[in-house]
Amino acid sequence: MNKALTTPTQRRLRIGLIANRAHQDAHDSALVQLFQRATKSIQALNIEWIVVGRTLDAIHTHGVADLCQPHVRFPYGRDGGLMKLVAHVVNSDPQNSVDAVIYLIDPVDHSSIFPEALALKRQCVIxxxxxxxxxxxxxEWLELEALAQGSVTHFSAQLGINLGQESIALIAHDALKQNMLQIAEQHFSLLDQFAHRYATGTTGSLLNQLAQKIKGEQAGRNWVQPFLSGPMGGDAQIAELVLEKKIRRIVFLEDPHVARQHEADIQLLERAARTVTDFALVLSDGAGSERWLRLLGERLRHSPN
Structure with missing residues (x-):
C-alpha cells in the first residue's frame, strides 16, 4: 500500500457499496471482479466501505473481505439498508456521509426501480x-481517484486509454446545456482525441458550433454526430450503440429538479450501459464529469502508450 496516502490525519474516503443479487453470487460476478480488477486502486486509497447487508455476505463468501476493510455494515435491503444509504448521501456530517456510491445494478432486477434505488441515484446527482x-x-473511478491521491503505481491494463479507438456520448438537459459547453470547451483537446463524439438534439448542434469556433468552420462542422432529441428518441439511438459496444463513455448531465415526460428514455440509456456493465459507464453531474475528464487526461499522460 502507498503509505503516503494513509496518514493518521487524512479523512477516509467513504464509499457506499451494494450489488444486485445477480452481481453477487457467481465466483466471477461483477462484485468479485470489482475487487479483483481494482485491487491496486483500492490498496492505494484510504477507504471506509459502507456495505448493504447481503452484499457484505457475498464479499465474505468470495474471500475478498480483506479488500473491504474497514467497513460499516448496513441492514439488508428489505430491512432498510438502501434507505439508510440514501440518508448518508444527503448527510452533511463527514463522519456520517458517503463520498460516492457503487451500486452494481442488474438491469433485470426489479429492486433497482424501487423508490429507494431511484432516490439514491437522484440524491447523488443533487x-x-x-x-x-x-x-x-x-x-475506472477508483483508478482515477487513486491517481488524484498521488499514486502512479496502481494502473490497470484493463482501463481503456486508447481514445482514438473509442467513442463518447455527450448529453445535457436544457438547464445544463451551458454547463456541457463549458466542460467541452475546457476539455476540448481531450474530447478531440476520441474517434467519434455523439450527442442528442440541440446539445449536438451547440457542440458543433463550439467546435467550429475552436477548429474552424469546416473542421468543426461535424465534430459531433447529432441524433434526435431525447424525447424524440435520441437516447434510444445512443443506447443501441452502447449495446453494440460502439460507445463506452456517456456524459449525461441530468437536471434532477424537473419532471421529465421522457423519463423512460433516460432509464433506457442507463439500462443499456448496465447491460454491458463491464464495458460502459455513465457520468451524471457536471462537477463529477469535469473531474473525471481532468483525471483521465492526467492518466493518459502517465500511459506508456
Missing amino acids: HRKPFLSTLAAAC
Whole structure:
C-alpha cells in the first residue's frame, strides 16, 4: 500500500457499496471482479466501505473481505439498508456521509426501480456525488481517484486509454446545456482525441458550433454526430450503440429538479450501459464529469502508450 496516502490525519474516503443479487453470487460476478480488477486502486486509497447487508455476505463468501476493510455494515435491503444509504448521501456530517456510491445494478432486477434505488441515484446527482452503477464505471473511478491521491503505481491494463479507438456520448438537459459547453470547451483537446463524439438534439448542434469556433468552420462542422432529441428518441439511438459496444463513455448531465415526460428514455440509456456493465459507464453531474475528464487526461499522460 502507498503509505503516503494513509496518514493518521487524512479523512477516509467513504464509499457506499451494494450489488444486485445477480452481481453477487457467481465466483466471477461483477462484485468479485470489482475487487479483483481494482485491487491496486483500492490498496492505494484510504477507504471506509459502507456495505448493504447481503452484499457484505457475498464479499465474505468470495474471500475478498480483506479488500473491504474497514467497513460499516448496513441492514439488508428489505430491512432498510438502501434507505439508510440514501440518508448518508444527503448527510452533511463527514463522519456520517458517503463520498460516492457503487451500486452494481442488474438491469433485470426489479429492486433497482424501487423508490429507494431511484432516490439514491437522484440524491447523488443533487449532492454531486459519483453514482457508479456499472463495473466499468466503478473500476475506472477508483483508478482515477487513486491517481488524484498521488499514486502512479496502481494502473490497470484493463482501463481503456486508447481514445482514438473509442467513442463518447455527450448529453445535457436544457438547464445544463451551458454547463456541457463549458466542460467541452475546457476539455476540448481531450474530447478531440476520441474517434467519434455523439450527442442528442440541440446539445449536438451547440457542440458543433463550439467546435467550429475552436477548429474552424469546416473542421468543426461535424465534430459531433447529432441524433434526435431525447424525447424524440435520441437516447434510444445512443443506447443501441452502447449495446453494440460502439460507445463506452456517456456524459449525461441530468437536471434532477424537473419532471421529465421522457423519463423512460433516460432509464433506457442507463439500462443499456448496465447491460454491458463491464464495458460502459455513465457520468451524471457536471462537477463529477469535469473531474473525471481532468483525471483521465492526467492518466493518459502517465500511459506508456
